[in-house]
Amino acid sequence: MKATSKIIQLFFVLICTFTSAQSDTLKIVPDFTTIEEALKNPLQVKRLNLSNQNLTFEPNFFQKFENLEYLSLKNDHLKELPKEIGNLKNLKILDISGNDFESIPTEFKNLLHLEELYLNDEVNLNLEKSISTLKQLPALKILHLSNDKLDQLPKGFEDLKNLEMLYLDDNNFKFLPKQIKGLDHLQYLDLRKNPIQPTSTELQNINFGFKIRL
Structure with missing residues (x-):
């Protein structure tokens, strides 16, 4: 043992x-941090950080960035996510935390190389409505759902079979979500700042096979 x-x-x-x-x-x-700077040579842009800006995007704006691997639209007050992001075939990391959208566009299922997704501070996010898109991301290994006012995970969450690291810290979980047991590749689970009891019988007696941080 x-x-x-x-x-x-x-x-x-x-x-x-x-x-x-x-x-x-x-x-x-290097990070490109303004639209004007990025548009000068869009094919050379691999990291685009447009965080903390009030932006509107022209149609097909993101299609210009064919080699983009990292995109941050954190805290941009977006009520809807640009569907064109789904065309970023080389995107590996996407941070769309701290916005006002309710669901993830179905077009995001085309992000075949997306490995890490940040959905922190999304109090309006309907995770149940978005799960059908998330579970179609074949490369998704790391998912951040910190401070999303969650007290349970939606049905179908266990279909995120390739998840290796899951961040559920600073939420409202009182018990370990049952869907966790279906995540066969999970190696790390962050449950800090939840009203869950670290000495509960469930946590003590079940050999999960991954590290839980409480």
Whole structure:
């Protein structure tokens, strides 16, 4: 049993190291932080950070950025997400936290290389309505749902089969969501700042096979 535990811990460390290496690689590439700057040479833009801006996007704006790997529209007060984002075939990381939209466009299912999605601080998000799109993202490994006023996960969440890291911190969970048990590849679950009891019988007696942070 101890040997199995050590193997699981080692595997988790390797996953974190690999993820960190990927993130470090992307950080070497400079961020473009204004639309005007990015449009000068759109094919050279791999990281586009338009956070904390009140923006409106012209039709087909995002189609110009064929090589985009990282996009942040954090805190941009977007009531609707541009459907054209679904055309970003090389996108790996998308941060759309802190906006006002209610659902994720079905066109986002075409983000075949999306590995990490930030949906933090989305109090208007209808996660149940969006799950049909999320579960069609074949490369999605890391999902952030921090501070979304969640007290349960919607039916079908267990279909996010490739998830390895899930952030549910700063929500309203009183019990461990039952859908978690269906996430076969999960390695890390963040449940900090939830009214869940870390000494509950369920957490003590079930061998989940992944790390839970409370």
